[in-house]
Amino acid sequence: xxxxxVGLPARGKTFIGRKLARYLSWLGYRTRVxxxxxxxxxxxGSYQPxxxxxxxxxxxxxxxRRLAELALEDALGWFSGVGDVAIYDATNTTxxxxxxxxxxxxxxxxxxxxxxxxxxxxxxxxxxxxxxKLTSPDYLGIDPEQAVRxxxxxIDHYARVYEPVGEDEGAYIKVVNVGxxxxxxxxxxxxxxxxxxxLMNLHIVPRPLWLTRHGESLYNLEGRIxxxxxxxxxxxxxxxxxxxxxxxxxxxxxxxxxxxxRRAAQTARHLPVPAVxxxxxxxxxxxxxxxxxxxxxxxxxxxxxxxxxxxxxxxxYPRGESYEDVIQRLEPVIIELERQxxxxxxxxxxxxxxxxxxxxxxxPPEDCTRLDIPLHTVLELTPRAYGCExxxxxxxx
Ligand code: F6P
Numbered sequence: 573x574x575x576x577x578v579g580l581p582a583r584g585k586t587f588i589g590r591k592l593a594r595y596l597s598w599l600g601y602r603t604r605v606x607x608x609x610x611x612x613x614x615x616x617g618s619y620q621p622x623x624x625x626x627x628x629x630x631x632x633x634x635x636x637r638r639l640a641e642l643a644l645e646d647a648l649g650w651f652s653g654v655g656d657v658a659i660y661d662a663t664n665t666t667x668x669x670x671x672x673x674x675x676x677x678x679x680x681x682x683x684x685x686x687x688x689x690x691x692x693x694x695x696x697x698x699x700x701x702x703x704x705k706l707t708s709p710d711y712l713g714i715d716p717e718q719a720v721r722x723x724x725x726x727i728d729h730y731a732r733v734y735e736p737v738g739e740d741e742g743a744y745i746k747v748v749n750v751g752x753x754x755x756x757x758x759x760x761x762x763x764x765x766x767x768x769x770x771l772m773n774l775h776i777v778p779r780p781l782w783l784t785r786h787g788e789s790l791y792n793l794e795g796r797i798x799x800x801x802x803x804x805x806x807x808x809x810x811x812x813x814x815x816x817x818x819x820x821x822x823x824x825x826x827x828x829x830x831x832x833x834r835r836a837a838q839t840a841r842h843l844p845v846p847a848v849x850x851x852x853x854x855x856x857x858x859x860x861x862x863x864x865x866x867x868x869x870x871x872x873x874x875x876x877x878x879x880x881x882x883x884x885x886x887x888x889y890p891r892g893e894s895y896e897d898v899i900q901r902l903e904p905v906i907i908e909l910e911r912q913x914x915x916x917x918x919x920x921x922x923x924x925x926x927x928x929x930x931x932x933x934x935x936p937p938e939d940c941t942r943l944d945i946p947l948h949t950v951l952e953l954t955p956r957a958y959g960c961e962x963x964x965x966x967x968x969x
Contacts, residue, residue: 573657573763574647574677578664578737579689581727582700584750588689588771589661590958595770595906598899598931601656601763606647608662609710611639618709622725627733637669644673648680657763665734670741685764686744687771688737693749696776704957747771773911776957781909781932782818782917783925783951786835787811787969791863792947798855798862803838809969810948815842817950817967818917826915829853829905836919847919852901855921859892884941895941899927906931925951932960 575592577585589605596603612620616635624632640662647658664670664686674684691697701723705711711719737744739757745767746755751774759765787807791799803811818826828845830836831853840847861869861876870877873890880887888894902924909916918928922945930940932953945951950965 574673574682574684575657575659575767576664576670576673576684576686577659577661577689578670578686579691580665580730580734581663582697582705582723583689583691584696584700584747584776585663585689586661586704587700587776587957588687588747588774589659591774592687592767592770593657593659594931594934596657597934598906598937599903600896600899600937602654603657603659604647604650604655605659605661606643606650608636608640608643608660611643612636613709615639618712619714620710622722622729625726626729640669644676648677648682651680651682663730665730667735667738667741670737674742684742685759685767686737686741687767688744688746690736690746690748691750696750699776700957745771747774750774750776770907770910773907775911775913777913778954778956779913779915781915781953781955782821783928783953784814784839784917784919784949785922785925785945785947786830786833786839786919787814788947789835791835795865795867796863797866797869798858800833800835802834806969807835807839810967811839811842813948813967813969814839814950815844817965818843821965822915822917824914826917827912828917828919830919831855831921831924833921836921840917840919843917850905852905853918853920853924856895856898856923857889857892859889861889861892885938895923895927895937898923899930899937902927902931933962934959 577589579585586607593603593605623629627633643662644660647660650658660673664673670686677684701720705723706716706719737746743758743764745759751772754768754772756768759768787810788804789801789807790804791801793804826845828840828843828847830840830847830849832849832851833854837847837849861873876890885895888897925945926940926943927937929935929943930937946966948967948969950967952963952965954961
């Protein structure tokens with residue numbers, strides 16, 4: 573499926589395109605963004621004055637059309653390789669351009685879904701210009717006030733020719749003011765429905781997310797996997813130290829989410845906020861290996877041990893789960909985390925944290941299945957316009 577983004581500059585198309593790409597890739601759809609602005613910067617250099625974007629500038633218009641077609645051909649090529657979803661990130665503000673894209677894609681048998689971002693909230697537009705456009709390579713080394721004026725003139729050029737997506741243009745989703753309103757038209761199928769659900773829960777209020785494993789458990793001491801062990805004395809010290817850490821770091825209200833397992837609940841029990849226990853945050857189910865050490869698995873189930881070494885993401889423990897299964901069950905947690913306006917502390921387990929980390933840091937899940945997630949450490953993630961900042965806070969106990 574080709575997701576064709578539509579909208580004036582500074583309406584959050586790239587923000588939404590990247591978020592969708594991250595979400596879909598994490599769910600296992602091979603997704604890539606084709607951003608026409610990047611094609612322009614690569615081929616014509618970063619800075620183009622606003623006049624380049626004027627509909628009266630015929631040479632500029634011709635150059636922009638060629639770049640849009642180049643990016644579109646690459647996006648279509650993605651499907652003849654490995655791709656499942658291409659996100660075509662351009663303004664696509666005229667009916668003519670959208671018809672061209674749709675016909676070209678449909679000739680290749682590829683379905684098109686328009687996602688139009690509409691924003692009439694001046695504060696959001698201003699924030700978008702200042703946070704993303706002024707730091708973009710388009711305006712490198714240019715005085716910020718001059719850059720804002722130039723960018724606003726660029727928006728005006730597009731506004732003169734902008735035709736909102738019409739009801740006779742097939743399936744679309746319109747996202748108004750970053751999810752305050754979402755309008756859908758002729759959507760069919762599972763994936764588009766999922767996209768709507770995701771888009772409905774987006775917002776741009778910055779807030780940190782704190783992720784931590786539970787404190788050391790009695791099973792950790794014995795090197796056993798799974799189970800429902802209690803905290804060790806050291807783990808209990810972490811539970812207390814974590815409460816102190818949150819007292820020093822969390823300034824306003826925050827939420828606390830744990831798994832339903834005892835070691836996670838015990839880690840959160842001294843916090844001043846009652847924890848919400850999610851089954852979806854429980855550790856990977858090791859099935860018949862639950863309670864074993866890795867050494868035992870290697871000796872007693874050598875084939876399974878080998879298979880897991882070979883493909884940790886897809887290997888499913890007999891009568892248990894794979895990392896892919898964990899990702900699927902975490903989807904509602906991700907949607908809820910996206911929706912929260914307050915910070916959240918998530919107390920959970922190693923495999924679950926790896927899967928959450930892959931989502932927030934936009935890393936291929938297979939890269940994260942071996943990621944070191946130490947005990948007694950808070951991982952602080954702060955979402956920014958186009959990604960997350962990451963800080964590790966080890967807590968000595
Ligand atoms: O050892 C702690 C633990 O959380 C186990 O309960 C779980 O099976 C394991 O880590 C997950 O890590 P890995 O996927 O590397 O085995």
